[in-house]
Amino acid sequence: MDRTTKMSRQTRAELLVFIVALGVLALTCIxxxxxxxxxxxxxxxxxxxxxxxxxxELQTAAIDANAAGELxxxxxxxxxxxxxxxxxxxxxxxxxxxxxxxxxxxxxxxxLAPAERARLGPYLGILDAIMVxxx
Amino acid sequence: xxxxxxxxxxxxxxxxxxxxxIRAHANASGGKMPNDAQVLEALQLDADRYIRAGEAWLKAxxx
Numbered sequence: 370m371d372r373t374t375k376m377s378r379q380t381r382a383e384l385l386v387f388i389v390a391l392g393v394l395a396l397t398c399i400x401x402x403x404x405x406x407x408x409x410x411x412x413x414x415x416x417x418x419x420x421x422x423x424x425x426e427l428q429t430a431a432i433d434a435n436a437a438g439e440l441x442x443x444x445x446x447x448x449x450x451x452x453x454x455x456x457x458x459x460x461x462x463x464x465x466x467x468x469x470x471x472x473x474x475x476x477x478x479x480x481l482a483p484a485e486r487a488r489l490g491p492y493l494g495i496l497d498a499i500m501v502x503x504x
Numbered sequence: 505x506x507x508x509x510x511x512x513x514x515x516x517x518x519x520x521x522x523x524x525x526i527r528a529h530a531n532a533s534g535g536k537m538p539n540d541a542q543v544l545e546a547l548q549l550d551a552d553r554y555i556r557a558g559e560a561w562l563k564a565x566x567x
Contacts, residue, residue, distance in 0.1 A: 403537040411540030418547040425554040432561055442565050453558035460551035 417463035420470075420499055421456055427492040428452035434488050444485050451477040467503040474500055 402415035431448040434440035440448075455470045462469075474496060478486070486493065538546065 402543070405537035405539055406543050408540045411543050414540075414547045415538075415543045418543065418550055421547065421550045421554065425550065425557075428554055428558055446562065446565060446567060449558045449561050453555055453562070456551040456554045456558070460548060460555075463547060
């Protein structure tokens with residue numbers, strides 16, 4: 370292997386690490402409230418609302434994929450049912466949602482075939498990071 | 505990492521992207537940030553929106 374190719378690969382690897390680190394940094398602050406939100410209840414609601422929005426994006430993506438024939442109706446039903454239940458839990462319990470929504474999310478994700486998971490990949494990736502940070 | 509590459513990334517991609525997001529947020533909110541009451545209300549409204557949309561789809565596509 371020549372030196373140029375080796376350095377190029379190393380640079381690409383470093384670049385990838387840098388981009389992933391930036392992504393993780395952005396996601397850890399995905400639910401950071403603005404300074405105008407000051408009470409603990411407000412901060413909790415802000416964080417829960419960010420999760421609701423991301424779950425809503427998953428719902429919309431699943432429904433759109435179903436309409437386009439890229440996601441079976443049965444799978445879409447699983448995903449949509451999860452999003453409805455999760456939104457209800459987040460609305461009712463913005464500070465204790467993770468114990469219910471976390472396992473339900475894993476269960477829903479495990480029902481997806483690899484191709485279906487790939488179709489919803491970006492939305493699942495964001496929710497994966499949120500679930501990890503919410504632990 | 506190559507310092508020149510890092511500087512180029514920051515200057516041409518990362519900083520402009522961050523600035524665009526901040527500008528978009530400021531324009532969308534009229535430059536005002538939400539207070540606690542607005543955030544609490546937004547959670548209820550957003551959750552209701554997706555509950556309604558999801559239930560409507562499930563009703564239209566029964567098992």
